[in-house]
Amino acid sequence: MKVLVTGASGLLGRAVAARVLAAGHEVRTFQRSPSTVPGVEDLRGSMTVAADVERAVDGVEAVVHLAAKVSLAGDPADFERVNVGGTERLVAAAAREGVARFVQVSSPSVAHSGSSIVGDGALPADPVHARGDYARTKAQAELLALAADGDAMRVVAVRPHLVWGPGDTQLVARIVARARASRLPLLDGGRALIDTTYVDNAASAIAAALERAADDAVHGNAYVVTNGEPRPVAEMLAGICAASGAPVPRWSVPAGLARAAGGAVEAVWRVRPGQDEPPMTRFLAEQLSTAHWFDQRRTRADLRWTPEVTIDEGLARLRAAGARGG
Amino acid sequence: MTTPLPSAVGSTAPASLPPDGLDGLDPTFSRLVTAGDPGRTWHLLDNADHLARLGVEPVGTLLCVHGNPTWSYLWRRLVTAATAQAAADGVAWRVIAVDQLEMGYSERTGELRGLPRRVADLDDLTTALGVTGPVVTVGHDWGGVISLGWAVDHPDQLAGVVLLNTAVHQPEHLRIPAPLRLALRPAVLGRATVATPAFLETTLALGRPRLTAAVKEGYRAPYREAARRGGIGGFVADIPVDAAHPSAAELDRIATAVSGLQVPALMLWGPSDPVFGDQYLEDLVGRLPHADVHRFEGASHLVAEDVDYAAAALTWLGDLPTAGSDDAGAEAASASPRPAQPTYHPLWHQLDEQRHSTETALVEMAPPGGDSPRVVTWSLLARRVRELAAGLTAAGVRPGDRVSLLVPPGADLTAVLYACLRIGAVVVVADAGLGLRGLTRAVRGSRPQHVIGALPGLSAARALGWPGRRISTTPLPRATARALGVRYALVDLVDLGQGVDTPAEPAPDATAAVLFTSGSTGPAKGVVYSHRQLAAVAGALRDQYDLGVGTGLVAGFAPFALLAPALGARSVTPDMDVTSPRTLTAPAVAAAAAAVDATVLFLSPAALANVVATADSLTPADHEALAQVRIFLSAGAPVPEPLLAAAGRLMPNAEPHTPYGMTEGLLMTDVTLDVIRDATSTRPDGDRGGVCVGRPTPTTEVRISPLDADGAATGEPTTDPGRTGEILVTAPHLKRGYFRLHLTDRAATRGVPDDRWHRTGDVGHLDEQGRLWVEGRLAHVITTADGVVTPVGLEQAVEQVDGVVRAGVVGIGPQGTQLLVAVVETTTPARRVALADPELAEEVRGAVGRPLAAVLVVPDLPTDVRHNSKIDRTRLARWAEGVLSGGRVRRP
Secondary structure (H helix, E strand, O other), X not given: OEEEEEOOOOHHHHHHHHHHHHOOOEEEEEEOOOOOOOOOEEEEOOOOOHHHHHHHHOOOOEEEEOOOOOOOOOOHHHHHHHHHHHHHHHHHHHHHHOOOEEEEEOOHHHHOXXXXXXXXXXXXXXXXXXXXXXXXXXHHHHXXXXXXXOOXXXXXXXXXXXXXXXXXXXXXXXXXXXXXXXXXXXXXXHOOEEOOEEHHHHHHHHHHHHHHOOOOOOOOOEEEEOOOOXXXXXXXXXXXXXXXXXXXXXXXXXXXXXXXXXXXHHHHHHHOOOOOOOOXXXXXXXXXXXXXXXXXXXXXXXXXXXXXXXXXXXXXXXXXXXXXXX | OOOOOOHHHHOOEOOOOOOOOOOOOOHHHEEEEEEOOOOEEEEEEEXXXXXXXXXXXXXXXXXXXXXXXXXXXXXXXXXXXXXXXXXXXXXXXXXXXXXXXXXXXXXXXXXXXXHHHHHHHHHHHHHHHOOOOOEEEEEEOHHHHHHHHHHHHOOOOEEEEEEEOOOOOOOOOOOOOHHHHHHHOHHHHHHHHHHXXXXXHHHHXXXXXXXXXXXXXXXXXXXXXXXXXXXXXXXXXXXXXXXXXXXXXXXXXXXXXXXXXXOOEEEEEOOOOOOOOHHHHHHHHHHOOOOEEEEOOOOOOOHHHHOOHHHHHHHHHHHOHHHOOOHHHHHHHHOOOOOOOOOOOOOOXXXXXXXXXXXXXXXXXXXXXXXXXEEEEHHHHHHHHHHHHHHHXXXXXXXXXXXXEEXXXXXXXXXXXXXXXXXXXXXXXXXXXXXXXXXXXXXHHHOOOEEEEOHHHHHHHHHOOOOOEEEEOOOOOHHHHHHHOEEEEHHHHHHHOOOOOOOOOOOOOOEEEEEEOOOOOOOOOEEEEEHHHHHHHHHHHHHHHOOOOOOEEEEEOHHHHOOHHHHOOEXXXXXXXXXXXXXXXXHHHHHHHHHHOOOEEEEOHHHHHHHHHOHHHOOHHHHHHHHOOOEEEEOOOOOOHHHHHHHHHHOOOOEEEEEEEEOOEEEEEEEEHHHHHHHHHHOOOHHHOOEEEEEEOOOOEEEEEEEOOOOOXXXXXXXXXXXXXXXXXXXXXXXXXXOOEHHHHHHHOOOOOOOOEEEEEEEEEEOOOOOEEEEEEHHHOEEEOOEEEOHHHHHHHHHOOXXXXXXXXXXXXXXXXXXXXXXXXXXXXXOOOEEOOHHHHHHHHHHHOOOOOEEEEOOOOOEOOOOXXXXXXXXXXXXXXXXXXXXXXXXX
């Protein structure tokens, strides 16, 4: 099968491209900067340019769509343009091209409004109640993609939760940078349980979704993917900081206060975007102070997938990669 | 009618269908039917059409009659549930729930309908409906009376009666309940019931828990204007306050005929009802002694709203022989061979045998009001029991009467207990460890006719309004006696009984006792024993520990101690505060042992820790007395092996034992310290874990009902080793059932080989050598995505970690995808709740060997008050889930 992987310059995108390739498929990667994945056809372009997207889907039989604007703050119009407009354009182009399988990589935040998640499954995406521009636009994108599901093109949405691993410029790098700058508080003592996903597990789940997309019990659904090993947020962050040689966060802020502060900061930031992200946004405050863990039974059964790398093994690999200077 | 009612009572209106949208009421069940001559139109709920559409033939009809001031809305859930059961290929019951005339959406005729008329009305209706085949009547409040009126008039069709809080008779010695007395006052009646919705609103306020606004609206819907409320006033005016009342004769006729009913009966009762309280249940049980009764503790008058009565009723109906129940299975089960019944010796057998003996029968180390030990010989004890038996008879205690004993352990309790048993009275014994609230529930719920107590117990009985005629253990000053409502002291009974013959001995299968102990969850349950079963408890003790005539035993554990005279054993009550077993000291135990040359010692686990802690004060003579002990028994709750060993060291010649049992079966298995050590070191079942409680006693059988993926014990009972499931037991000395808890009885005997088996609510497994291992409570089983996990084995593993004193392992999150969380007490006690530090968390995770979401450190784990040893995992799980969701942190 010839497979298009969009957004393959990021941590997860590269891992997905490599895994799909290893499974014996032909892979084309598509994003603005080089994917640097050996053995793939690398196409450079933008999700916001129609001609680029047309070229990207030309001749492929399957699409794995990861390209997105991922950030905790920024201009709402950018999120709209890339996440909603880009997905809409790609889905339409893929359908015209006769693509048979389409895996939309989404996020659990598309279905949650900020309250704690204790063992829930994948609830429907809800752009109205999703918190923040990222979650809202990703919710719209997932709904767009799943609406295109049919016998001709089988669409599956996969929502990995908090992906991390060596070389991660999103979660790990941010946590470490904040910890080094003493700007990573542990809300309410960091007791909330969070599910996270080691990058190799997220990649294998996405690859599994691609294989299983043809199955009538699978396509048309959204699946939350995690390691299935929820840990208190303090332990998780401490583990990542320790593995990366950063100071372990110690101070604690009451969650209500942090949420209010996050709201104010976020509002100011939207008007005057700067170089760095705000120190605390409401979204982050909620992520760090309420439980976020999921029922993985249906994901594992339907995708015939189980995570290969445990949290402890993942942290060991993070430490080893740090020691190698990666 | 002599009582003035407003003219609104005379309003007329045709019947109508209820408006759509009433909460929980499916409008497709509603229909209008005209019956009688002159024709009157009724609104009723009826699922006949639904059953016809399903193509199922009903096995019978439930004829449901509401009371005042409700309407057929009361039965909406029963109609819905019965129809759903039929649709799900279950047994089909037609349900007809009427709005009585003048009520609900039935016709307002403008007439006052007394009881005889209403019974006739209902007959008109069933005639018009052409109801044929078996009928089970279902009634609530005054609808109970009217439904029973129909029942006694249709013996050929009647297949059963179901009653929810109702009454057919006003017991002579009781006044009409205060709320009704008020409503009946002429000046109040019309205003309260018709002109204003006060009576209706008062009734709707009785929901426990409170009714939702939507349900209240449902009840109010047909009674919005005074002109529609005439029937409410009419019903209240129809309460027969005296024999001259026009409805009194009909009520008497029905009440008398009910006493002759032989059909199956079910009573579902809300004991918190301020009107139809337990006294009316007592009257009904007296009339229908074969009835299955369930008291829903905490539920009130609107029991149909407070609890899932529909499921309870349908389950009960499913058990009726007429409802196509699977008789073949029952026959096959009863064919399984039972061990021979032990020979029956009444509990007072040894008192008769030893009645001329001047040997010591019992010693009380600290008798009430005395400073030297009180020694009672067999002849004195036997005489006292005879005298009290005669005196109790003279005082009006009849065979079958329940007598609540609020007497601390000692000579008085022993004498009164055996006297009551001898005359066939049913002793109600409640454990002081229940606390006042639990004790109040127990005594109220058991509805004793008599209370025998010492002063604190009697004061509580008076202050808390416990029922029963009161007898004091000690003579009281006249003013005190009057204030407490005490008629006799025990010494008065001795005089009173002079020349009075005691009744014949009760039959072996007559009820002997109702025992209440503190449950680990929920209100205490009364456990019922027959004389044969109680005698079998004594027999099991005798056989397991070789007790008999002449054995000296220290009775630090009341349930077993009370049986010593039945075995001819010499017992001693040590100097201790029975409400606080932790106060028992080692010297007190040694002194008691010396007083009867004890060779057997029974203690409760709570007492044990303090006995070990005070061992330094023992004198050489004390040590000598303790060296005579050959068997030492700690009963009531699991004991940590080191504590058992430490206690064993105080008694160098004694073999420490710990039995496994429950109020429902006091001695099911037994294990010695040596076997515990051997079993724990060899761990025949690998890491499954649990507490080894040894082999079944000679007359006990144990089976395991394996767990399914949801953690429910649905498996076929087995003796296969290594299967984890709910522990099932049977023995001649097992209880007969629960007191007025039909649903609990049913749950405890669900799917068992025959009705002499009991589901313990504990989970565990048998090993290759037939030893039982307890792995926790069924309610505490954890269902993870990787399978079902029991807590005790994991807790034992965590407790092996350095720095951990005690651990609770619980599941949080939804069933089937729960996460494991360990909560620990540490050697250096934590000052506040926190996540364990990384090193401790890593060690605990390593010890458990399963994914553990979090390790929490707490100052104290929540435990039961009585033993401080059973961790309340249900509470702990709820707490842990809150803390790990970012909720506010309180102590567990």
